[in-house]
Amino acid sequence: MKDSLVPDPARIEDIRNETPDVVTLRLVFEDRGKMETFSFRAGQFVELSVPKAGESTFCIASAPSDRGYIECSVKKVGRVTEAVHMLEPGGIVGIRGPYGNFFPIEAMKGGNVLFIGGGIGLVPLRSLIREVLSARSDFKRLSVVYGARSERDLVYKDELDEWRTRGDMEVVLALDPGGEMEDWKGEVGYVPSVLEKRTIETKDCTAVTCGPPVMIKRVLGVLDGMGFCSSQVYTTLEMKMKCGIGKCGRCNIGPLYVCKDGPVFTYERIKEFTEEIF
Amino acid sequence: MSFGEKTVLGKDELFRILKSISEGCEIIGPVMEDGKPYFRPVEGVEDVAWDFDTTVNGIKEFFFPRRSVLYEQTNDGIRPFDPETDKKRIVLFSRPCDARALTITDRLFMGENQDRVYGALRANTVVVGLSCEKAGPHCFCLSVGGSPFGTEGMDVSITAVGDDEYVLDMVTDRGKAFFGNRGRKADSKRLQEFETLKKRAEESVERTMRIPKDLPSAFESDYWKEVSAACLKCGVCTYLCPTCHCFDIVDEGFYRVRCWDTCSFDTFSRMASGEDPRKDKYMRYRQRVYHKFSYYKENFGVYGCVGCGRCTKHCPVKTDIVEIVSSVDEKGMP
Numbered sequence: 001m002k003d004s005l006v007p008d009p010a011r012i013e014d015i016r017n018e019t020p021d022v023v024t025l026r027l028v029f030e031d032r033g034k035m036e037t038f039s040f041r042a043g044q045f046v047e048l049s050v051p052k053a054g055e056s057t058f059c060i061a062s063a064p065s066d067r068g069y070i071e072c073s074v075k076k077v078g079r080v081t082e083a084v085h086m087l088e089p090g091g092i093v094g095i096r097g098p099y100g101n102f103f104p105i106e107a108m109k110g111g112n113v114l115f116i117g118g119g120i121g122l123v124p125l126r127s128l129i130r131e132v133l134s135a136r137s138d139f140k141r142l143s144v145v146y147g148a149r150s151e152r153d154l155v156y157k158d159e160l161d162e163w164r165t166r167g168d169m170e171v172v173l174a175l176d177p178g179g180e181m182e183d184w185k186g187e188v189g190y191v192p193s194v195l196e197k198r199t200i201e202t203k204d205c206t207a208v209t210c211g212p213p214v215m216i217k218r219v220l221g222v223l224d225g226m227g228f229c230s231s232q233v234y235t236t237l238e239m240k241m242k243c244g245i246g247k248c249g250r251c252n253i254g255p256l257y258v259c260k261d262g263p264v265f266t267y268e269r270i271k272e273f274t275e276e277i278f
Numbered sequence: 279m280s281f282g283e284k285t286v287l288g289k290d291e292l293f294r295i296l297k298s299i300s301e302g303c304e305i306i307g308p309v310m311e312d313g314k315p316y317f318r319p320v321e322g323v324e325d326v327a328w329d330f331d332t333t334v335n336g337i338k339e340f341f342f343p344r345r346s347v348l349y350e351q352t353n354d355g356i357r358p359f360d361p362e363t364d365k366k367r368i369v370l371f372s373r374p375c376d377a378r379a380l381t382i383t384d385r386l387f388m389g390e391n392q393d394r395v396y397g398a399l400r401a402n403t404v405v406v407g408l409s410c411e412k413a414g415p416h417c418f419c420l421s422v423g424g425s426p427f428g429t430e431g432m433d434v435s436i437t438a439v440g441d442d443e444y445v446l447d448m449v450t451d452r453g454k455a456f457f458g459n460r461g462r463k464a465d466s467k468r469l470q471e472f473e474t475l476k477k478r479a480e481e482s483v484e485r486t487m488r489i490p491k492d493l494p495s496a497f498e499s500d501y502w503k504e505v506s507a508a509c510l511k512c513g514v515c516t517y518l519c520p521t522c523h524c525f526d527i528v529d530e531g532f533y534r535v536r537c538w539d540t541c542s543f544d545t546f547s548r549m550a551s552g553e554d555p556r557k558d559k560y561m562r563y564r565q566r567v568y569h570k571f572s573y574y575k576e577n578f579g580v581y582g583c584v585g586c587g588r589c590t591k592h593c594p595v596k597t598d599i600v601e602i603v604s605s606v607d608e609k610g611m612p
Contacts (some may be wrong), residue, residue, distance in 0.1 A: 003394040005348050005527065005536065006358050030355075051351035054529045056550070061282065079549025213553060240549045242527045245391040248539070249524030250547045253555070253567075254494070255573040275498065277555055 004245055005051055007094030008034050013069060015089055019148075020156040021076040022120060023085060024061060027095065028069050040064055041102030042128040047244045048072055049094035053083030056243045059263070060098065061123045063130035066139055070095075073123045073155060075106045099244040100263050103128045103208060103234060111204035112141040116219050118191045118211025119148050122155050122261075124236045125210055129163070141205075142169040145198070147191040150179035168207075172198070190240045192218035202227045217278035220267050230268035237263050237277065252275050285461030286468050289328075289442040295325045295460055296406075300368045303404075306340050307370035317376075319371075326370050328438075331511055332414045336520035338368055338375040341399045342383065345537040348395075361395045368456075371408035375417075375584040377431030379423050379520030380405070385522060385578040395536070404456050408434035408448075411479055416587025418485035418600055424584050426479035437472060487585065488604040493572045497564070501610035506563035507600045508595040511539060513540035515589035515597070516566065519573075521582045537569050541565050571603060589602065 014026040040060055048174045049055035056078075062071035074084045074250040087093070105128065113132060125144075132139055143257040145165065148154045154173065163170040173186035180186075186193045190214065207228055209219045216235050223233050239251035239258040246260035253273045256262065270277065287295075292471040300323055307326035308315050317337050349358040364549050380400070387396040410417075410426035419425060429435040433453030439446045445468065446461050448454040464472070489495065516522040517538060522547075526539035539546060548554040556562050574582035583599075590598045 003348065003358055004391040005394070006356060009355055010580075048532070049529075052529050052531055055534070057529055081550065094351070235458075238553075239550065240547045241556065242525065242539075247386055247391070247393065247523070248526070249541070249569070250539075252569070252573060255576040 005096070005243065007047065007055075007096040009092050010070075010095045012087055012089050012091045012093065013086070018073060019084075019153050022155055023118070024073045024156075025084070025087075026062075026069050026071050027093065030092070030093070034267040035068065036125055038070070038098070039047065040070075040098035042105060042125055043102035044098040044246070045124075045259075045263060046070070046072065046095050046097035046099065048074075048080075048084070048242075050080060050083040051094075051237060053080045055242075056080040056097075057129070057238075057259075059236070059245065060107065062128050063127050063134060063168045065131055065203070067173060070169070073120065073126075075120045076172065080239070086188070096244060097230045100259055101128055101261070103236075103264055105131060105144055107109075108132070108206045109135075109138045111139070111206060112143070112201065113139055114200060114205055114207045115142075115144045115146075116207065116209040116211070117146045117193055118193060118215040119153060120155065121209075121211030122146055123210075125155055125208060128157070128208060135171075141201075143200070144171045144254045145174070145191060145195050146172070147174035147176065147187075147189075147194060148178045148179070150183060153179075153182060168269075170217040190218075191215050193276050195219060196222045196225070200226055202229075202232070206232055208236075210236045213238075217274065220274075223267070228267075230271055231266050233267040235267065235270075237265060283457075284469065284472070285446045286439070286443055286464045287443065287461030288365050292444050293323065293460070295457070296370065299456055300370075302365040302366065303612055304365050304542040305370060306337065306367060316374075320411075322554065323370065328408075329370070332372075332373070332416070332588065332591070333376075334588075334592070335518060336379060336385070336586065336588070337405075338370050338376075338379065340367070340369065340403070341380065342387070342523060342525075342538075343389055343399075346395045348527070348534045348536050350533055351529075361398045363374060366400070367399075367403040369405045370405060372405050372432065373410055373585040373586075374407060374428035374430070374432075374435075375419050375424055376427060376520050377405050378408045378419075378428055379548065379584045379586075380431040381439070381451070381577070382521045382574075382580050382582060382584065384521050385580065404433045404452060405431060406453075409434045409435065409437040409476075409479065411475065413479065413483040414587065414591075416485065416591045417483050417585060418487050418587060420480060420483050421485075421487040421600075422581045422583045422585045424484065425476075426486060427476040434449040437475070439468060439471055443468075445451070478550035485585075485587070485600050487600045488602070488607070489571055489581070490603070490606040490610075493606065496606050496612065497568070497608040498612045499612040501562040501606065502564040502567075502612060505597070507559045509544075509559060509563055509597055511542045511544065511559060511562070512594060513542040514592050514594070515599075516540040516542060518592055520584055520586060520588075521570070542568070554576070567599070567603060 010027040241250040251258040388392040435447040570582035
């Protein structure tokens with residue numbers, strides 16, 4: 001029997017520096033058959049491991065429509081992520097997954113989608129945005145509100161430029177007050193405040209948000225104030241995980257396990273647990 | 279003799295049968311160590327205690343090991359470790375609470391994404407249970423769906439009925455296959471005696487836990503701060519608990535190891551970023567209570583507790599989960 005806790009080796013094909021402490025790994029399974037059959041949906045995550053350092057949870061940053069590889073963006077914050085940052089192209093990591101639920105992209109079709117991200121929280125949204133853009137005509141208006149501490153902390157800078165200039169989506173970039181240089185042309189302010197100043201048509205609009213817990217909490221409040229129904233609002237949550245399959249017992253919020261019942265939740269589903277999460 | 283029918287046999291005969299069926303098996307049973315009973319691997323049936331109080335440990339660790347090497351990460355790839363399951367094993371004289379605990383952890387480990395280690399150890403082990411004639415001072419099994427004469431999780435149940443005689447109950451096909459037809463059919467006198475002893479054993483359970491119907495309503499109460507104030511965060515309650523199953527996965531060099539963990543520790547849910555949704559001690563104690571009496575029930579249909587009372591008995595600061603849970607309605611509602 002295949003052990004759910006045993007990973008498959010994957011080779012690092014490419015490493016891109018996103019920010020001073022975030023890299024994006026492009027990964028290809030050593031087993032070609034595994035690569036071909038590995039199927040996931042935007043919003044799902046993997047357990048990525050480095051021998052002698054351990055295993056951690058990362059959402060998949062690439063889109064299901066990106067065939068032949070997967071990407072994970074890794075911020076250097078602890079033991080495993082420091083080990084990831086030491087790796088070079090050609091290095092081997094272990095991958096288990098995909099795990100968790102996903103964004104209900106089918107249900108978003110035919111309407112507007114508003115993406116609200118903060119810092120490294122753009123990663124799961126990027127997977128969804130790329131997937132949405134691969135079928136652009138299925139959606140109406142697309143808007144991205146994304147903020148980071150400073151310009152150098154914005155991830156996927158080239159892609160943000162591409163989204164901004166393609167002409168069929170709105171991209172609002174914001175930097176935390178004090179994080180901007182003189183030549184900054186975007187917004188200055190925290191993401192929830194920047195969002196609050198905008199006029200957004202809530203009808204037929206799905207809002208999707210991910211970022212630091214304090215940002216998510218405030219964004220959910222702002223969306224509420226704008227008139228979004230809590231079932232139209234999705235967020236993807238982060239909790240410490242070990243197994244990724246609902247057994248190790250630590251990623252629960254009330255009876256919900258982020259690894260199995262999440263990581264994607266409607267605001268409606270987690271509303272009663274907000275004090276516990278944030 | 280029809281399936282499920284109880285049979286009777288003498289102690290000497292039972293001993294001989296246990297000896298012969300455990301031939302070639304690894305045997306796990308209760309033994310006395312420094313005056314206290316523990317479940318341990320033993321050499322032979324003759325080493326096993328027949329009369330013992332609640333053991334310090336349960337039988338959990340023989341199915342969900344304290345530490346398992348999952349695999350080795352080598353330059354040539356990943357080499358999974360097989361759990362040591364080539365040998366048949368027999369657990370002798372599991373108390374009803376500990377056997378029942380297996381049926382509770384089965385729901386987690388044997389369901390979707392079956393745990394390979396747990397699954398293999400469950401499959402190669404026959405559980406022979408021994409009814410409790412009398413409950414211990416910390417027992418409250420009746421409050422959570424168990425009984426001193428319960429048979430859930432056992433393959434065979436054995437009950438002492440006096441005159442050095444024992445009633446045998448084949449609980450599963452596996453137990454029957456292992457034991458075969460043994461003993462003589464229990465007559466009505468013996469069956470009546472069995473029922474009397476069962477009633478007496480159930481009446482000996484002195485403690486009762488009143489589980490609140492609406493535990494979620496008490497979540498925000500300061501009650502959890504009060505009842506956990508003395509907690510040392512040592513984790514003993516969770517390690518000795520027959521149903522606590524939380525684990526960690528760590529790298530020991532090139533070995534990836536799965537080992538027991540506990541929600542008592544302040545690193546349990548702390549993320550690398552420093553964020554921790556259960557950063558305070560009371561939140562972690564509350565998590566333990568809610569996991570057992572609310573979340574597990576909601577997700578798996580049973581409480582994550584068998585009422586063995588070990589957590590209370592062994593707590594260095596006498597934290598008493600029976601008292602704490604029972605008083606929620608009275609003192610814990612916000």
